[in-house]
Amino acid sequence: METYKKIELGIFVIILIILIESVILMTVEGWDFFTAFYVAVVTISTVGYGDYTPKTFIGKLSIIIYIFAGVGAVAYTMGTIAEFIIEGHFKKYYRSKKMSDKLKKLKNHYIICGYGRLGRVVADELKKSGIPFVVIDKDEKLLQEAIEKDPSLICIVGDATSDDILKKAGIDRAKGLISVVTSDAENVFITLSAKKLNPNIYIVAKADDQSTLDKLIKAGADRAVCPYIVGGLEIAKIAINPDVVEFIHSLVASQEDIEIRRFVIKNYELDNKSIKDSKIREKTGATILAIKKGNKMITSPTPNTIINVGDIIYAFGTKEQLEKLRKYVEGV
Template identity: 45%
Template sequence: MDIYKEYNKFIKKFAIVIALSLSLILSYAYLISVIENVDFFTALYFSVITITTTGYGDFTPKTFLGRALTIIYLTFGIGIVMYLFSLITEFIVEGKLKELIRVKRMENLIKSLKDHYIVCGYGKLGRVIVYKLLREGVKVVVIEKDEEKIREALEKYKNFIYIIGDARKDIILKKANIEKAKCLIAALSEDADNVFVTLTAKELNKNILVVAKADEYEAIKKLKAAGADRVVSPYLIGGLRMAELSLRSGLLDFLHTFIKVASDEFDEDVDVKKIKVEEGSELAYKTLSQSQIRKKTGLTVLGVKRGDEIYINPEPTFLIKPGDIIYAFGPRGCFVLLEKKAKGKEGRE
């Protein structure tokens, strides 16, 4: 349950018991002042020390009616006072007061944040996202409805910043200081919820970067229409990755997965290919710098495979030899020129 709901519930109970206690104390004091024929202050003093069971003995009812009234007063009064103290003790002992103080401090901390990231949903995907962001030193505010998930995170991270609530609601996103946030990641379980969060986020901060998760392929277009800057489909990426692994076993095969996603989801005209340098190629026995591959073709060399050796991000001084396999990345239309340069003299003619 939300700590504020617990607090409001406690305050309501506390107010009712206090009002009942005051009414009982004042009513008894008035009746005693009349029955025992004493001034009201003396009667009030006796009423207070009686209900708190202090009992100094400096004043006692002399009449039968006064004593009978006191018995009734003690029967109900002590029960009310004990309940009052039990409420206070329960609130403190169960840690609700401590939790309330901690939540207030966290809210003040969130208000001071700027250019932070908001992650909506701390499920399986949300956990991975938060782990990566925290490793990168990014300030993250997590919004999650399930308190159990938050408790798990608190055991794992010392300075975990969170808000328990529904990320679809304006008030919750405002608590996360969305107006000053740099990025919002919508990682809720339902696509419809991520669409709603995206719409709300862009309404509250039109400049915020929104990265949203989509399970269904149809949701990708809806999220983009809602204002999402980037849409990620874990099932699409995972499926393509597994297919690529089963089809390709060479260097940087995993890049094909992400290139495919970039092409299908974002219409990016990019690809990654491996090209073999043949004997007699104009690239053979030249360094990367001398070959001017990037300048002449617009492609970036990601790696070179020579026999069983793999050279990732080779230096400009790396010498290209016949038989080398170049892994290049860039616009699809640029590969034709590099393939031509990699061929031998007969292949170029």
């Protein structure tokens, strides 16, 4: 049982004992409630003024029992309070309360399930992009150390497969969930639970075993990633085309805010217009890399390529350019 729960229980028991003794004294001694309550409080505090004393046998017996029970309850509660303060539980409770307040304010955020090596990389990237997120992990010590390094980190100690933990993380208000726990089975279970709680949430899940990729997609993941496959492909590309890969990495590294993003065309003013006539490049500065029309993907589209409402475009540019593009194609 948590220390603060023990304190709550101790206080409840003390109040209950005082009220029970007050009722007994009212009944057997004929005192009014305030007098009986006064005697009960004075007795349990060991002050003992002696201005009111029980006259009946039952009254005296109840006081004897009450002293042992009451003093024991007070000693237990005071000891727990001392433990709460001395062992730093007060700080922990305050931090927990503060964390709970932060969680309630989160909206359109991401939930990272698992704070291992992959989870930390994901968290760092989201932080760099200014995207709000909350971390869930079973390892309290790991999260404690992470908070010491970054007090702004919002996290929950718990099992991400639990619906209650996902609800606590605000899954009903979340934009996306990234599941990178160590077990493939848990990643599948987390995906199932998350989609059940929020059918519209965007889920990216990790799979160590290639055979799990299909299971994750069937469970509801929008994207399933096998780090070993991705890492192997990257290594192969570097080995086969080192100059090309170096150029791409240098390009991204030279401008940290360069990104590739996906957008859906919603602005009816752009419907049935060519890329050239839409003046996307002139107005936003972003470059369209590909256009997806239904199941057809058009890579390196020409200026004469027609775009329509509902088309998905993939564009390359800085954060500022891509934000302009988003507003333009969405008609904001």
